[in-house]
Amino acid sequence: MTRHNAFQKLLPLVAGLVAAAVLSFGVAPAFAQGNVQAVAMYRLYNPYTGEHLYTSSASELSSLDRAGWRYEGIGWYAPLESSAPVYRLYNPYSGDHHYTTSLDEYNSLVSLGWSGEGVGWYSDDAQGVPLYRQFNPYEKIGTHNYTTSSAENDYLVSLGWHAEGTAWYGLDPSSVGSVVNGTPFMGTSEHSxxxxxxxxxxxxxxxxxxxxxxxxxxxxxxxxxxxxxxxxxxxxxxxxxxxxxxxxxxxxxxxxxxxxxxxxxxxxxxxxxxxxxxxxxxxxxxxxxxxxxxxxxxxxxxxxxxxxxxxxxxxxxxxxxxxxxTVEGLSGTWASGTGYGASILAILYGI
Structure with a gap:
């Protein structure tokens, strides 16, 4: 068995451990501690390709959930704006996504045929919580993973991923005052x-x-x-x-x-x-x-x-x-637990 095929067999295990790392990280703050407007960053996993995707859009989250992606929780909170944008790109040939804080890299990939999707979110100027980046040299899709968990970073490295340092920064939970995006709980059910x-x-x-x-x-x-x-x-x-x-x-x-x-x-x-x-x-x-x-x-x-x-x-x-x-806003309000909203979302997007 080649190392590539061995890693393919490990993907379900990796996905489970990754999801546990995200959902147990507990980055969802009890809101109104600080005064910074934040954006919840959702993390999803495609069990067919092994790719992780990161989005601040509740509608995109819902759409991908219906398409078979697995919701893995709120990965981190991004500032509503800062001096450091994080750009998102899509490769129409492989179906892969890429994220970068480098405008030069963004423009270069667009010139090579990637679809530029603009600013996906912003990095925290105060460098509150680092997002660690890892590279999988054995795959062509889902080659990069981003996480606030150093334990997840180290585990993936032990499986053969390459640690690539800090990609950008999320907010320190204590600085978050309110979340401006999220999953509304008013309206029509998205599940029958x-x-x-x-x-x-x-x-x-x-x-x-x-x-x-x-x-x-x-x-x-x-x-x-x-x-x-x-x-x-x-x-x-x-x-x-x-x-x-x-x-x-x-x-x-x-x-x-x-x-x-x-x-x-x-x-x-x-x-x-x-x-x-x-x-x-x-x-x-x-x-x-x-x-x-x-x-x-x-x-x-x-x-x-x-x-x-x-x-x-x-x-x-x-x-x-x-x-x-929003469901995210129920953390620290309906219940004191900082991960309360995320636990509801985990069930909601597991229906």
Whole structure:
């Protein structure tokens, strides 16, 4: 077996370790610590070519997810602008992307037939968090990888990649005040009811569990189909993305495993009322009402008023308005965890 073929067989393992490194890095800050406007940089992996791609566009992220790319989390936060642009290029012959801070390199590659895609994002002038670059000499597509994780850098080097130093810089999380791009949670679901039902069924099976019909039959959902139907009905009543509500619910409940202060029979799928200091979780009369309260809380976060339904969210109020409009913005607001939004996105783009 050649070294090239051996590396090809390692790609799934590398992809898994890379994803774990990104999702565990925890770069998503609890916003409003600093005053810098930031851009969330998403990282995706193409399991067919081995390429990693980096984008600040939530719509591109969604489009690539539908095309089969795997979402790997928020790689880092870039400043909204700086004196150091990072240029993005696309090779129409190989399908590969390249990123560089050198305008000369950018223009040279364009002259050779690459498609120039302009400024992709900006490097941090304060050099907060280095993005390490590695080169794979055995491949023609996905030849470069970029990461804030020195452990990931070292692991790839141990597999034969070449370390190429620092490519650019992301923001120090403590400097981030707000994120200007992101994944909106208001609007129409990007995943169908059938997709969500299939995802929940598969997730429960993978965990060796059945849908808790013994609990939820008396609350309006005797099976997965009815449970997801109630979710979509509640989300659509308030104009919130049903797939986001699903993903957030699975984060909060551990795919309906619960185990904390919130009990399954509370029909509280988003931790409303439960706090780090031991607040009393809210209880709802049905699965639909629990999801409707979650939708109303998210709608309030986005500053949408009035509600479209009778208020069932026990904590609803104008004090919630404007807290967040994106999934990324739920970190440090809905939950104190700095990786909360990223954990929701990981499920959302795994449906």
């Amino acid at each position: 009811r059938e997709q969500v039902k299939a995802n929940l069924t598969a997730a429960l099976k993978a965990r060796g569990r059945d849908f808790p019909s013994d609990v939820y039959a008396q609350y309006g959902a005797s099976n997965v189909d009815e449970f997801v139907d109630r979710l979509f009905e509640a989300a659509e009543a308030e104009g919130v993305r049903a797939d986001v509500i699903y993903a957030q619910s699975m984060v909060e409940t551990g795919y309906l495993g619960f185990g904390g202060a919130v009990k399954p029979e509370y029909c509280n799928f988003s931790g409303l009322g439960a706090t780090d200091s031991g607040g009393e979780p809210n209880r709802f009369s049905s699965v639909y009402e629990g999801f409707l309260a979650q939708a109303q809380h998210l709608r309030a976060y986005a500053g949408y008023a009035p509600l479209s339904s009778i208020i069932v969210d026990q904590r609803y109020g104008t004090w919630l308005f404007g807290r967040a409009t």
